[in-house]
Amino acid sequence: MNSKELFSQIKSKQSFLCVGLDTDPAKIPQYLQREKDPIFEFNKQIIDHTAEYAVAYKPNIAFYEALGPKGWESLQKTLEYIPKEIFTIADAKRGDIGNTSKLYAKAFFESMDFDSITVAPYMGRDSVLPFLEFKDKWVILLALTSNEGSEDFQIIPSSDGELLFESVLKKSRQWGNPDNLMYVVGATRGENIAKVRALVPDHFFLVPGVGAQGGSLEDVAKYGMSKQCGLLVNSSRGIIYAGKDMDFGKKAGEEAEKLQKEMAILLEKYL
Numbered sequence: 001m002n003s004k005e006l007f008s009q010i011k012s013k014q015s016f017l018c019v020g021l022d023t024d025p026a027k028i029p030q031y032l033q034r035e036k037d038p039i040f041e042f043n044k045q046i047i048d049h050t051a052e053y054a055v056a057y058k059p060n061i062a063f064y065e066a067l068g069p070k071g072w073e074s075l076q077k078t079l080e081y082i083p084k085e086i087f088t089i090a091d092a093k094r095g096d097i098g099n100t101s102k103l104y105a106k107a108f109f110e111s112m113d114f115d116s117i118t119v120a121p122y123m124g125r126d127s128v129l130p131f132l133e134f135k136d137k138w139v140i141l142l143a144l145t146s147n148e149g150s151e152d153f154q155i156i157p158s159s160d161g162e163l164l165f166e167s168v169l170k171k172s173r174q175w176g177n178p179d180n181l182m183y184v185v186g187a188t189r190g191e192n193i194a195k196v197r198a199l200v201p202d203h204f205f206l207v208p209g210v211g212a213q214g215g216s217l218e219d220v221a222k223y224g225m226s227k228q229c230g231l232l233v234n235s236s237r238g239i240i241y242a243g244k245d246m247d248f249g250k251k252a253g254e255e256a257e258k259l260q261k262e263m264a265i266l267l268e269k270y271l
């Protein structure tokens, strides 16, 4: 899927919502535990109720690999269940020396057929480029993350005053293009989102941090929206754990619809 196709889906659904499938066995309704694959059954119902409002799904790989081989199986079944036109993100935060990155890319782009993967930039170009060699696949590079600890390194200024995340953006934008490279920018970063947008005007951002982490959707749109929207805003816990009982799917759908309605207004306002 290229950026044009993603934008046309955003326009037709009036949504730039990414639903995060951070599926934790300890948090899913009790009655599902009787199922052969409770994680998949949970995800299936979440997808059934949210697909009309979502343009992307992001399973966080940690939640699946923590369960061993069964977890990988639930992940694969979930990936196959996601409607084909919806963008998929393996939130794996990988990146290693070149030959290892190549195998991480093969794992998520060939053995599994994800559209994209989150990658950490810290090891530099030879750790990122192997992912970019896969046709029609995307790297989503961590730029300015939503967590508290992002302040430890990402906003350290160099001698000329440039912040580390700005250096990451300036260097990495030479490695890919707006059709194979996105950036992670946390919704909790407020006006700094505008600094990122100024450096990469045409790239899509994956924006986690609304919902459970308290980021503002209005600020994200105000500071981050590009000519082609350029935003995929993720919410995980705020959607998938909106309900705790048998109606959890319906509750998740209602939460997703709420966000979609807000997004439709923001698209009208800022696009």
Ligand SMILES: O=C(O)c1cc(=O)[nH]c(=O)n1[C@@H]1O[C@H](COP(=O)(O)O)[C@@H](O)[C@H]1O
Pocket (backbone or CB within 6 Å): 020, 022, 060, 091, 118, 144, 145, 146, 147, 184, 185, 186, 208, 209, 210, 211, 212, 213, 234, 235, 236, 237, 238
């Ligand atoms: O790469 C990510 O998706 C990510 C980057 C970041 O800066 N902050 C962040 O929260 N995430 C992920 O986004 C999701 C946020 O989940 P909720 O806070 O429950 O909406 C989790 O899967 C995180 O791992």
